[in-house]
Amino acid sequence: MFANIIAVAAFGALAAIASPTPEKRGEYHTVTLINNCGVGTAAFEVAGGKMYYGTTTLDGPVEGGLAWITGAYGCGDANGLNCGDVEFTLVNPTSSNGYAQTAADYSLQQNSGQTHSYKYPMDFRFDGCNPTPYTPGECTGPTQSDCPGAFVGTDATDGTVFQCSNDNVGITITFC
Template sequence: MPSSTIIIAATLLLTTPLLMGARAESHQVTFTNNCGSGTPLFLYQGDGNPQGATTIQGELNGGIAWLGDQGNCQSSGVNCGAVEFTLKNNGFSQADFTLEAGPGLGNHQYTYPMSFNFINGCSNGASCNEANCPGAFTDPTNGQLYQCSANNCGIHIQFC
């Protein structure tokens, strides 16, 4: 084998893992619960099991977080307020508050203060500290989306 072929093959063997690692996508979800009771949980598309803080490998689409075991809160934040989010590379990650209470919308309503901020590349976010929760979605057509364009960004959600 000519020496230039050996050098090229060795270079490919050494750099391939680095290139693969650079493309790996992961997103961290963390919580703080200052309410004195309840368990912070979230679901997302492709995984219907409520879970606590974790890191997801790949895109995290259609996430919804709420405070479980709190008053009348049910799965997906039914009967309570919730934070909805999507975390992905190559585009915008986004998050919002949902207080969509109409028929077929999850009966989300203000029950406790909520806030979120993006982590690992962005630090912007929002707070919902009152029943009318400025910027919250009250139906699918209104409300404010908060965005982050950093790859591998995560979200930190706080209740109370």
């Protein structure tokens, strides 16, 4: 009986080590994609070209993310070309990767062969930010008055980057 108790305790300890709780896990970020458009697939790409679909939790910083609807509206399969996208970086402020904090924006830019045009409503919110959830508002059209802080036209400095400086912040992006 005593040997069984020891074995169960040892197994429980190993399980706790193998499956760390979020508090012991280190840096991680969850990207949640919601596609209410009825067509296409919500996707995001990170620096280096790795593609993800649906909700994904990534360990470590998420740098240079782009999210859009692929397979519909004439959107490109890489970088969301021809369609609007949400650009984001999710990083803990204590990371040593050179980024200061989590940030996101709407991109409808038309420059250097990177054409992004409004094709569908978009909305994003930071999860785990104060106030929670933190959102700039829905993008419902091709102008900054319709799409809060969007980068539009050819000026790479005409938009607003929304920021958060909490650890392990996630982002929820909804299309349509």
